[in-house]
Amino acid sequence: MQNFLAIALQTIQEYAPPQPTAAYGDNGSIWQHMSDALHQSLYRVLSLLIAVLPGILAFFIALAVFALIGMALSALLRRGLTLLKFDDRLTRNRGNIDWAPSSSPTALVGRVAFWGCVLLGLIIGVSAIDASFATGTALPVSILPYLTHAVGAIFLLIAGTLIARFLARSVLIGAVNAQLQYARFLSLGVKWLVLVLTAAMVLDHLQVGGNIVELAFGILFGGIVLTLALAVGLGSRDLVSRSLESHVERTGDRRAVTPPAEPAPSPSESIRHF
Amino acid sequence: MATAHPIPDTRSSSAPPGNGLLVTVAEMPAEQLESVFRSLTSTFPTEELIVAAPNQTGAADYPTLRILPTQATNAIWPLTATDFVNAHQLAVEHKARAILMLGPGANSLSSAALHNLANAALGTQTDLAVPHYKLAANAGLVNSAILYPLSRALFGSRVRYPLAIDLGVSLRMAERLAHAGHRFTALNQGDSILWPGDEALVAGYTVDEIDVGSRMLPQPAEPNLNAILALVTGSLFSEIEAKAAFWQRPRRLPTTSGPVTKMLPVEGTVDAAPMVEAFRLAYTNLQEIWSLVLTPNSLLGLKRLSAVEPAAFRVPENLWARIVFDFLIAYKLRTINRGHLLGAMIPLYLAWVAGHVNVTASGTDAELHIEAVAAAFEADKPYVVSRWRWPDRFNS
Secondary structure (H helix, E strand, C coil), rough: HHHHHHHHHHHHHHHCCCCCCCCCCCCCCCCHHHHHHHHHHHHHHHHHHHHHHHHHHHHHHHHHHHHHHHHHHHHHHHHHHHHHHHHHHHHHHHHCCCCCCCCCEEEEHHHHHHHHHHHHHHHHHHHHHHHHHHCCCCCCCCHHHHHHHHHHHHHHHHHHHHHHHHHHHHHHHHHCCCCCCCHHHHHHHHHHHHHHHHHHHHHHHHHCCCHHHHHHHHHHHHHHHHHHHHHHHHHCCEEEEEHHHHHHHHHHCCCCCCCCCCCCCCCCCCCCHH | CCCCCCCCCCCCCCCCCCCCEEEEEECCCCHHHHHHHHHHHHHHHHHEEEEECCCCCCCCCCCCCCCEECCCCCCCCCHHHHHHHHHHHHHHHCCCEEEEEECCHHCCHHHHHHHHHHHHHHHCCEEEEEECCECCCCCHHHHHHHHHHHHHHHHCCCCCCCCCEEEEEHHHHHHHHHHHHHHHHHHCCCCCCCCCCHHHHHCCCEEEEEEECCCCCCCCCCCHHHHHHHHHHHHHHHHHHHHHHHCCCCCCCCCCCCCCCCEECCCCCCCCCCHHHHHHHHHHHCCHHHHCCCCHHHHHHHHHCCCCCCHHHHCCCHHHHHHHHHHHHHHHHCCCCCHHHHHHHHHHHHHHHHHHHHHHHHHCHHHHHHHHHHHHHHHHHHHHHHHHHCCCCCCC
């Protein structure tokens, strides 16, 4: 790397860029002009590369250092929280909650600490690249905003995928328990609905596609909703009407205890789960 | 029917002496409440009785009864954390010696049942008196399929109805339950279900089961089985998770004092076919989720079941035990979202119910079948202990 940098620097120092003259059409051949143009181009690219290289190096160093700090911090937190029996205390104190993460609270805290450090390293690294890029180019262009958008888009994509999977499972289980024959179809519909929405949001966030994305999203989203509406509407009219009827009956007194003396039950009502 | 827990009674002699019995009555319609008052006055000497009820309708007809107004809770079904906290507070305030807690629809309990429950709690030998109801074979099925076998296998408890609806509790047991209840009320979760039987066993208190005959069990107001089953099963799973250090130790089941009590005959006719269809539909759609939770052997068992005709449908006891244990492990490991997990368990439960209906229809006593299920759970306890400790050992 050092050799390469030394050679590149020497080349740049030795090279005196030709001053553009108005004598293109005078004595020089076309090959001479092409050679000059190529040399100028090479000079610009090499200058930019040399200006950016320290930034890239700084990016990787920052990322590696902060990842190491993150690992150490995560391990420290995990050990400390395990010693303090953090999980047990939290379980004891929180009772029953609907939301339950798939990892233990200690593991979650450790992961958050690690990824927080990595993110910080990433931001510092990108900032270093950005600074070197800005000094290396003639135009005051900053890549940081675009990278921020890219990171935001990645987060959107991850969140969208997770939400799509969660909703698809919720719909699938709910539909199966409601004994809807098209449960899987419904679940897939919801999943793709969310995925399409996510894709549109990601592209919009990246400012890619412009109006085409909006139009395509509108058509796809509308199409999926219409398909689902038709499928559900036509396929489960009886179920919806039964559900509405029972809802109307229940709204009278939601908290009433079922009276002990019940009329003779029908075969399907003979089961008492509790 | 009384079954004493093998852990010796550790009741301290410093328990404060009390005046008598506190009876807490859940909110119920006026005529039911009046019926309860009538039973109480005919059963207990009124000078030793304090009754706490949220509504005072008809109280004027019983001038000898000391009736305290209490705050109505959301208890519309089993006793909740708030009920236990309130009951203990009242017992301390009025220096009661024991508490008789009556759930909704307690008017269907006989006077003898009330007497026996209260007497057990008032005596020096019992901390928790739980009722043993005589139900029809097609009633209390969640209890028979999941709650009873799980409690029996893991906690070594013969309490046939672990979900608390009516109870007799000593003062120190009430204190313990109130302490457990405070954890929920402090988080504004006063409606949470508590498991008094498990709580008593962990504390080393004495549990007696009292035969109370038949009772019309209150049904949840929410008719949606999905929500209710998830609520109750999730609560028991959480309890098991919280008390893992206790139940992982080897535990001897208390001996029974007599033969298995037969259940009442089935009310009406029950058709198992819709439940089998529900299971088949789930089998075609939920395999992806079940495969995250169940062992390959269990999945194979379900595959075979999906091809069985409704008339011959029956979930083998050992398969059912393994399924419930696998769901318990997945609940602990949070393999998938807990709401999804418990939702995915419903078709399997319905499959068990269909099998149970077929078994009882074939002439086998329902209680014998439930005992066989409970025995299968007990036999498979080493599996759940092993997987609880080393979850990666999938096929042991």
